[in-house]
Amino acid sequence: MATMKDIAEAAGISIGTVDRIIHNRGRYSEETAELVRKAMKELNYTPNIHARGLKQTKKHIFSVVLPKREQDGGYWRLVEEGILKAANELASFGNDIRIFPFDRYSSASCINALYMALSSDTEGMLIAACRPDDMRAPLEDTDLPYIFIDTNIPDLKQRTAYIGQDSRQSGILAGKLMSLLISGRASAGQDQYVLVVDPPGSNFHLYNRIEGFRYYMDAVMPEIRLITLKAEVDNESHFHSRLKEFHIKNQALPIGIFAANSSVYYIASFLEKEGDEYRSVPLVGYDIIPGRESAIEKGTIDFILTQQPEVQGYRGIIMLYDHIVLRKEVSKEVIMPLNIITRENIHTFTGYMNG
Amino acid sequence: MATMKDIAEAAGISIGTVDRIIHNRGRYSEETAELVRKAMKELNYTPNIHARGLKQTKKHIFSVVLPKREQDGGYWRLVEEGILKAANELASFGNDIRIFPFDRYSSASCINALYMALSSDTEGMLIAACRPDDMRAPLEDTDLPYIFIDTNIPDLKQRTAYIGQDSRQSGILAGKLMSLLISGRASAGQDQYVLVVDPPGSNFHLYNRIEGFRYYMDAVMPEIRLITLKAEVDNESHFHSRLKEFHIKNQALPIGIFAANSSVYYIASFLEKEGDEYRSVPLVGYDIIPGRESAIEKGTIDFILTQQPEVQGYRGIIMLYDHIVLRKEVSKEVIMPLNIITRENIHTFTGYMNG
Structure with a gap:
């Protein structure tokens, strides 16, 4: 010391x-x-x-390019909260953080937000690369440093760092928890399946989570079929009608359901509506969404994996500041602790912000 | 903002x-x-x-009363690391943190450390109340404010706050994980048992964890017997011989083992030594101990619950400072997130300090 x-x-x-x-x-x-x-x-x-x-005389401006806060069931609001907390702390040294939100399901909106951020008077950016195909070209052209948050594009040359989760590994972990949940239910000789819900939008994150989940399940429970249900719209009633349609076609209930993002809450509300037999189907998904914890507390959702979005937002901004203003070495890749949340420990996570 | x-x-x-x-x-x-x-x-x-x-002119001195850092398999070293991190940050304002270590298995050592701390020139204390019976009387006598860390004595009047874990709830969570691990192995009509290892020393913590574990198992798997094995000495070879003795007496292997603290690593090394059949017995316990992660990585330990000892130590000191120097309102009870660690997510926790 x-x-x-x-x-x-x-x-x-x-x-x-x-x-x-x-x-x-x-x-x-x-x-x-x-x-x-x-x-x-x-x-x-x-x-x-x-x-x-220390001896900061110049005002520094950073830009943040992030999906709209209400998208993905309110997930981005949490990321934004962490960003605002860091912005608030840095504001006392005269720094300014500007947020450019985009519609995560619109190519035009994403490209526009990114160009606005790039052409603003900024020294560096924090970017959620949820639409890698739209973002690649403008980012290849810029000389500004940037840090990816939540979703990564590993091969871009100006990329300073990535903060997020090891998404394939989180899918593997989801597979392990699912296999434990259904191990008492799986019976030899019966045609049983796990439903894999593939949410709307496409990015490395969702792809890797599902890939990791499949990898684990195929290795450990090869006798269980995995059936994918693709949802097209990020909307609760759309999910409900997709699930209803699916159930009419496939009479037998799945022995487990895996949702690759926070749409797990839409599935939980469907299961709760349909009655006890549905409600008892093991359900694994992602993210704690404020106001929707009851699905975990009641046990409709068995396990949630979370990547601590507030802490990611907070640390992302601090890393950008450390890199650009303090010229400190920052880690190329910061992987957030992958938390397992269930009925018995959720009360120790809500209300405790790891900032 | x-x-x-x-x-x-x-x-x-x-x-x-x-x-x-x-x-x-x-x-x-x-x-x-x-x-x-x-x-x-x-x-x-x-x-x-x-x-x-802010405008701090006086030098403030705080005392910390904590078990020796090598006890409980190195657990207290982690708490101390967090304390030293906070001490280091506060040192730049001229504050001084003094640590009074005690032998957690000696009444005399505990009482002596507490009296030394109380009679030193201190304004407040952070105390691990692992020996509540020895600590109660001196603490009833003092007018100094104190914060309990890790283990609580709820009814003492000068108690400012407690930072630690909800230990009964962590036992319940351990019970849930155990029930999932053994649900594929439990077979009707067979006389099966889970071994509950009760570590040396006695405090509310260990008692509550075991009580919570029993509560869950009795409710969910009443057909499984729970057999308690009491260990007397905090020492790896003592645990090995106790387990060996027990196994000679009870021929059948348990279908699961629960250890109520970090002695789970002693059990893991025993199972690894005894061969594959032993190693595959589901094992649930507490704490990540640096240098011993391989038992989790290899899967000998199936689940570890952790109460983030470094963060507890760090936050305990900051709370003491906020209460005494800044006269800020501090929470009466700070419950740490109860993390579930397993082979598939341990790499995201080691090397990431949530300070």
Whole structure:
């Protein structure tokens, strides 16, 4: 644990001067400040928020390109909350974060938001690459640094970092939980199936989750068929009618249902409406959505995997700031803890923000 | 989101003055600082680390009473790491955190550490109440505020807060995971049992975890017997010989093993030594211990529940500081997220510190 005294000794100056420089008050020369920064780095002086205010004279502007907050069942609102929390902290040093929202199901809206962000007076961007095909070309053209959040495009050259989840691994984990849930129900010789709900939109995330889930299930329970149901519209009643249609066609209930995103709540409300036999079908999906926790508390949803969207938003902005303003080394890839939520631990997650 | 401008308007002073006060530079009067603090409180201005340095002139000393870092398989080392991280951040404002370690299995050592802490020049304490019977009397006598960490004594009057886990609920969650793990193995009419390993020492924590586990198992799988094995010494080879003895007496292997703390790693090494049939017995326990993750990665341990000891230590100190120095309202009870760790998500937790 380096102290100010250690830094003063290493830099060969007085503690008073180190204190002035670290707290950015009184007079000091840029040369001395450079010595202090060097000593801080060498001694691995705890980088706390003070460092973020160190001798910052210029106002910095960052842009965020993100789906509209109400999309994906309110998921993006949570990401935005974390972003606003970081923006608020950085605002006291005169930084400005501008959000450019887009409709995640519209190519035109996505391209427009990205161009607006790129042509604004910005030094760097935080981008949710939910529409990689639309985003690739404009991002190949820019010299601005950017960090991907939630969804990654790994091969772009200006990409500074990615913060998100290991989505294939989360699908594998979902497969493991599903296999445990149905292991008491699977009976030899019977034609049983698990329903895999493929939500609207397409991105690496959804693809990888489903791929990981299939991989695990095929390896561990090869006798169980996996039937995919594709939904076209991000809307609760659309999901309900798709499920109803499917059930009329396939008389037998699935022995388990996996939803590759927060549309799991639409499936839960369908199962609850249809009665006890439906409600008891094991259900695994993604994300805690405020206001919809009751589906987990009642046990309609058996397991939820979550990638802590607020923390992702918060850390994404801090990484951008550290990279651009403080020129600190940032990790190329930050993988969020993959939390398993169920009836018995959800109360310890809601109301506790890991910021 | 309140900004400095909002605070300036609410306090009826210039932004420059607010800035000087918040960043504690230049001159200002205590009266004006009081106005700013009041406005910050009313506007719910984001409390970040700046607030912690606000006009602090006195040096503050806090004491920590904690088991020795090597006990409980290295668990307390993690708590201490979080405490040191917070101590390091607060050190730049001239605060001092002193740790008084005790032997968790010795009454004399515990009482001595607590008296040393109480009679030191301290303003408040962070205490792991692992030996409630020894700690109660001295704590009833003191006027110092204290926060319990990890283990609680709810009825003490000077108690400011508790940070820890809902231990009975974690036992219930362990029961749920166990019931899923063995649901494919439980066969009607057979005399099957789950082994419950009761670690040495006694505290509310261990008691509640085991009680919660029993409660869930009795409700959901009443046909499965629960057999308790009490271990007397916190030592790997002691556990191995206790398990060996037990197995000689009870020929049949258990269909599952639950360990109420990090001694689950001692059980894992026993199962690995004894061969494949043993290794495949479902095993559920507590805590990620650095250097021993391989038991989870190999799947010998099926599920680990963790209470994030580093984050507890870090937040415990910050709460103490907020309460005593900043006189901020702190929550009476902070329950940590109860994380479920398994082979498929452990890599997202190690190396990611939620501080």
